[in-house]
Amino acid sequence: AILANQIAAGEVVERPASVIKELVENALDAGATQIDIEIEKGGHKRILVRDNGSGIAKDELSLALSRHATSKIASLDDLEQIISLGFRGEALASISSVARLSLSSKPKAQREAWRAFAEGRDMDVKLEPIAHPDGTSVDVLDLFFNTPARRKFLRTEKTEFSHIEEVIKRIALSRFDVAFTLKHNGKLIKKYPKITDEKNKFKRVSAVFGNSFSERAIQINSQYMQFNLFGWIVGPGGERNQNDLQYVYVNGRMMRDKLINHAIRQAFEGIIDSQLYPAYCLYLTLPPDEVDVNVHPAKHEVRFHEARMVHDFIYRVVNDVLQEQLQ
Ligand code: ADP
Ligand code: MG
Numbered sequence: 001a002i003l004a005n006q007i008a009a010g011e012v013v014e015r016p017a018s019v020i021k022e023l024v025e026n027a028l029d030a031g032a033t034q035i036d037i038e039i040e041k042g043g044h045k046r047i048l049v050r051d052n053g054s055g056i057a058k059d060e061l062s063l064a065l066s067r068h069a070t071s072k073i074a075s076l077d078d079l080e081q082i083i084s085l086g087f088r089g090e091a092l093a094s095i096s097s098v099a100r101l102s103l104s105s106k107p108k109a110q111r112e113a114w115r116a117f118a119e120g121r122d123m124d125v126k127l128e129p130i131a132h133p134d135g136t137s138v139d140v141l142d143l144f145f146n147t148p149a150r151r152k153f154l155r156t157e158k159t160e161f162s163h164i165e166e167v168i169k170r171i172a173l174s175r176f177d178v179a180f181t182l183k184h185n186g187k188l189i190k191k192y193p194k195i196t197d198e199k200n201k202f203k204r205v206s207a208v209f210g211n212s213f214s215e216r217a218i219q220i221n222s223q224y225m226q227f228n229l230f231g232w233i234v235g236p237g238g239e240r241n242q243n244d245l246q247y248v249y250v251n252g253r254m255m256r257d258k259l260i261n262h263a264i265r266q267a268f269e270g271i272i273d274s275q276l277y278p279a280y281c282l283y284l285t286l287p288p289d290e291v292d293v294n295v296h297p298a299k300h301e302v303r304f305h306e307a308r309m310v311h312d313f314i315y316r317v318v319n320d321v322l323q324e325q326l327q
Contacts, residue, residue, distance in 0.1 A: 016043025055107030
């Protein structure tokens, strides 16, 4: 079972940033409103994710560490959807097969907190009482300590940390209603307070993208039939943008979609020097049955049923806003 988990781990757990993505997504699934992430040495040494979500009951702790132990399948329909998203119910087991993982948790309704960790050659799961507030902590030490081949692929602390920051930025911009903190080697690096008022969303965008974006950002909020496009773009002029400031969310999920990128690029053509990357953070909302997000889970691609209409809608909205700016 350990070997099977390690093979699965190769797919889920590529580097520290992918561990963090899985752990933070679990915390969000558990309804957390506060998520604190602590990293040591770019995540090679330690990754700790603590949340204030629903918690895991004592008798479900060891199960959560075993493969296919997802609690998120309630019906066959769910199952199909979850399978198509890939690797469901495997993240914790996979991570635990390539690191020293411990899971501490306390559901509100349970008086004591418990900690579960796998130990020994058979990776038997041990339980011990621990002090812990309502919610869950996952502590991941010595990533890839038992898989030297994987460990060799880790880059410098700085590089791994920048991948981690990128993952957290993307998630932070998908959940304004959740507070996040990020510490690296004991130092507080990022603090994103919870945004409760729609009007204050831009505060988080500025915190994530920095001044050169936020000083020039133009807000978009357009509706056409059942499509809505909301967000910010950086208009013509100014210094060269970084091409990693291109975020698109479709119905709340981060996507890297060719069609959308093409529509945006086209909207910028002739307005901004093509040598300058346009920067944007955009949220496209449309009815769920207009979009198929299961095409390429790993590539973050979507398929729109009305592809042409979506393309033209985005093109027109972005282009209009840019034209207006030129006048
Ligand atoms: P999945 O998220 O696909 O269900 P995981 O391996 O990531 O699979 O997690 C296994 C199970 O452990 C989850 O289904 C959930 O029940 C539980 N779990 C994991 N992390 C948390 C958390 N932070 N809070 C509450 N429950 C959690
Ligand atoms: Mg998960």
